[in-house]
Amino acid sequence: xxxKLRVWRQRSAAEKGKMVTYQVTDVSPDMSxxxxxxxxxxQLILDGEDPVSFDHDCREGICGSCGVMINGRAHGNGLFDDxxxxxxxxxxxxxxKDGDTIDIEPWRATxxxxxxxxxxxxxxxxxxxxxxxxxxxxxxxxxxAHSILxxxxxxxxxxxxxxxxxxxxxxxxxxxxxSMLFTSSKVVHLGLMPQGQPERNDRVVNMIHQQDLEGFGGxxxxxxxxxxxxxxxxxxxxxRLNHDLLGALRAGxxxxx
Amino acid sequence: xxxxxxxxxxxxxxxxxSSVFKKVVMAVSGIILVLYLIAHMVGNLKLFAGxxxxxxxxxxxxxxxxxxxxxxxxxxxIRVVLLAAVVAHIWAAISLxxxxxxxxxxxxxxxxxxxxxxASRTMRWGGVILGLFVVYHLLDLTFGVANPAGHDATPYDRxxxxxxxxxxxxxxxxxxxxxxxHLRHGVWSATQTLGQSNxxxxxxxxxxxxxxxxxxTAGFLIPPLSVLVGIIE
Ligand code: HEM
Ligand code: SF4
Ligand code: FES
Numbered sequence: 001x002x003x004k005l006r007v008w009r010q011r012s013a014a015e016k017g018k019m020v021t022y023q024v025t026d027v028s029p030d031m032s033x034x035x036x037x038x039x040x041x042x043q044l045i046l047d048g049e050d051p052v053s054f055d056h057d058c059r060e061g062i063c064g065s066c067g068v069m070i071n072g073r074a075h076g077n078g079l080f081d082d083x084x085x086x087x088x089x090x091x092x093x094x095x096x097k098d099g100d101t102i103d104i105e106p107w108r109a110t111x112x113x114x115x116x117x118x119x120x121x122x123x124x125x126x127x128x129x130x131x132x133x134x135x136x137x138x139x140x141x142x143x144x145a146h147s148i149l150x151x152x153x154x155x156x157x158x159x160x161x162x163x164x165x166x167x168x169x170x171x172x173x174x175x176x177x178x179s180m181l182f183t184s185s186k187v188v189h190l191g192l193m194p195q196g197q198p199e200r201n202d203r204v205v206n207m208i209h210q211q212d213l214e215g216f217g218g219x220x221x222x223x224x225x226x227x228x229x230x231x232x233x234x235x236x237x238x239x240r241l242n243h244d245l246l247g248a249l250r251a252g253x254x255x256x257x
Numbered sequence: 258x259x260x261x262x263x264x265x266x267x268x269x270x271x272x273x274x275s276s277v278f279k280k281v282v283m284a285v286s287g288i289i290l291v292l293y294l295i296a297h298m299v300g301n302l303k304l305f306a307g308x309x310x311x312x313x314x315x316x317x318x319x320x321x322x323x324x325x326x327x328x329x330x331x332x333x334x335i336r337v338v339l340l341a342a343v344v345a346h347i348w349a350a351i352s353l354x355x356x357x358x359x360x361x362x363x364x365x366x367x368x369x370x371x372x373x374x375x376a377s378r379t380m381r382w383g384g385v386i387l388g389l390f391v392v393y394h395l396l397d398l399t400f401g402v403a404n405p406a407g408h409d410a411t412p413y414d415r416x417x418x419x420x421x422x423x424x425x426x427x428x429x430x431x432x433x434x435x436x437x438x439h440l441r442h443g444v445w446s447a448t449q450t451l452g453q454s455n456x457x458x459x460x461x462x463x464x465x466x467x468x469x470x471x472x473x474t475a476g477f478l479i480p481p482l483s484v485l486v487g488i489i490e
Contacts (some may be wrong), residue, residue, distance in 0.1 A: 006366075006367075008366070014262075019366055038347045069365060069367070071369060072365060072367040072369035073369050073371070078369070078371035078372070079369070103366060103367035104305040105365055105366060105367065107360055108361055108363050108365055109360055110359060110360050110361065110362060111360065124270075127457070132357040132417060165357040175357070175370070175373065175378075176353075176356075176357035176358035176360060176361075177357065177361040178276075178357075193393055205275075208275055208276070208277055209275060211276075212275055212276050215359065215360055216360055217276075217353075217356050217357035217360035217361070218276030218277075218279065218356050219276070219277075219280070219281060219381060219445060220280075220353070220357075220377065221377070221442075221445065221450070222372065222373045222374075222377045222378075222447040223372040223373065223377070224370055224371070224372045224373055226372065227371050227372035228372075234456055235449065235454070235459070236454065236455045236456045236459065238449055239448070239449045239452050239453065239454040239455060240452065241277075241452075242277060242280075242281075242449065242451065242453070243451075243452025243453070244452070245277050245452075246281065246325055246451070246452055248280075253276075255476070
C-alpha cells in the first residue's frame with residue numbers, strides 16, 4: 001500500500017517544528033506502524049535526509065517506550081473499532097487503507113519537552129515514581145507466597161493497575177495534559193498491597209505534589225486518558241487515588257518539599 | 258515507616274495549592290450550591306400555588322429562625338455561605354484552567370476526542386455563562402433593578418413581569434441548559450474527586466448524574482415557561 005504521511009519535524013526542543021509531508025510506497029499491511037516508519041527512514045537516509053526520530057524498544061507492547069499521536073489519537077487508540085487498545089508498536093498497517101493520509105505528532109505537554117521530532121522526554125513520569133512509587137520491604141529471597149494473604153478483589157485491582165507501562169498516552173490524550181491516570185495506577189497498584197501500606201499516605205501526597213511540580217494539568221475526569229491507554233487503565237483508579245489522598249491529608253501526611 | 262507530621266494541624270501551602278485540593282474545593286463548593294439549587298427549584302414551583310402562597314413563602318424565608326434569632330439572620334447566613342461557595346468554586350476553576358493552559362502551550366495539529374462528552378468539554382465556558390447569569394438573575398429578581406416591575410413589586414409580580422417577556426425567558430432557558438450540562442458532568446466529576454466512584458458504581462453514578470441534571474433543569478424551566486405561555490398569570 002502507498003501512504004501519505006504528515007510528520008512533525010523538530011530539530012530540537014529549542015527550535016520550532018512543523019508538519020512535513022512524505023510519501024511512502026510498498027508498505028505491507030503486515031508491517032507494524034513502527035516498521036512503516038523504519039521504511040520511511042531508510043528512504044530518507046538514501047535521499048541524504050535526516051531520519052525521523054521516534055522512541056521504541058521492545059516492539060511488543062510491554063515496555064512503554066513507543067508512542068505517537070496518530071491522526072489525533074494517542075497510539076491511534078479509538079480510531080479503529082475492530083482493534084483493541086494498543087501501543088504504537090502493536091498497531092499494524094492493515095488497520096489503514098491504501099492511499100490514506102496519516103498525521104503523526106509527538107505527545108504534547110509542557111512536562112514532555114520534545115527531544116527531536118517524535119521523541120519526547122518523559123523523565124517527568126520517572127520523577128513521579130521516584131517521589132513515592134516504591135515500597136520499603138526488604139528485598140532478597142522471594143518469601144513464601146502464602147505467607148501474606150491478599151483478598152482476590154484487591155489483588156485483581158492491583159494487578160490491573162500494575163499493567164500501566166508508563167507510556168504517557170494518557171497525558172498526551174488529556175485535554176488538560178494531566179498525568180492523573182498514570183499516577184493513580186501507581187498509587188493504587190502499591191496501595192492495595194499489604195507491602196505498600198507503610199508508605200501509603202506519603203506516597204499519594206508526594207506523587208501528586210511531584211505531578212504538579214512537573215507542570216502537568218489537573219484532572220477534570222473527562223476520560224480521554226482511559227480511552228487512549230494501551231492497557232485500558234480504568235478511571236476507577238483516579239477515584240481511588242483521590243480517596244487515598246483525602247485520607248492521607250486527614251491523617252496529617254504532607255508533601256516533602 | 259510513615260512519616261506523618263501529625264503535630265502540623267494547618268494544611269501547608271504545598272497541599273493547599275495541589276491540583277487535587279483545588280478539585281476538592283470545587284466539588285465541596287459545587288455540592289453546597291447544588292443543595293441550595295434543589296431547595297430553590299422546589300420553592301420556585303410554588304409560583305403555581307398563586308400570589309399569596311408564593312409571597313408568603315418569600316416572607317417565610319426572611320423569618321426562618323424567628324423569634325430565636327432576629328429576622329433575616331438565617332437568610333443572611335445562607336447568602337454568606339453561598340457567596341463563599343461561589344468565590345471558592347470560581348477561584349479553583351480559574352486556577353485549574355490556567356494550570357491546564359500552561360500544561361499544553363503547543364496544540365496538536367490534528368486532534369480527535371472520542372471519550373469526552375459535550376458536558377465535560379463545556380465545564381469552563383459553561384461555568385462562565387452560569388456566573389454571568391447568576392449576576393443578571395440577582396439584579397432581576399432579588400434586587401429588582403433589572404426587572405420590568407421594579408424593586409417595589411411583590412416577588413410574585415416581579416416573577417410574572419420578568420417571565421412575560423420572551424427575551425428574558427430565552428436568557429433563562431440558555432442559562433438553565435448550561436446548568437444542566439454543568440451538573441451532568443459535575444455530579445460525576447465530584448463523585449470521582451471525592452473518591453466515591455469505582456468500576457461497579459460508574460454506570461449508576463453517570464445515570465444518576467443525567468437524571469439529576471434533567472430533573473433540576475426541567476424543574477427550574479417549568480415556572481418561567483408556564484408564565485410565558487400563560488398557564489400562570
Ligand atoms: C459561576 C461560575 C462557575 C464556574 C466558572 C464553574 C466552573 C467549574 C469547573 C471548571 C468545574 C470542573 C469541571 C470538571 O471537573 O471537569 C466545575 C465543577 C463543578 N461545578 Fe461549577 N462552575 C460554576 C458554577 C457552578 C454552579 C452555579 C454550580 C452549582 C450548581 C456548580 C457546580 C459544580 C459541581 C458540582 C462541580 C463538580 C466538582 C468536581 O468536578 O469535582 N458550578 N465547575
Ligand atoms: S496509564 Fe495507560 S496511557 Fe497512561 S502511562 Fe500507563 S499505560 Fe500509558
Ligand atoms: S516499543 Fe515497547 S511498548 Fe512499543
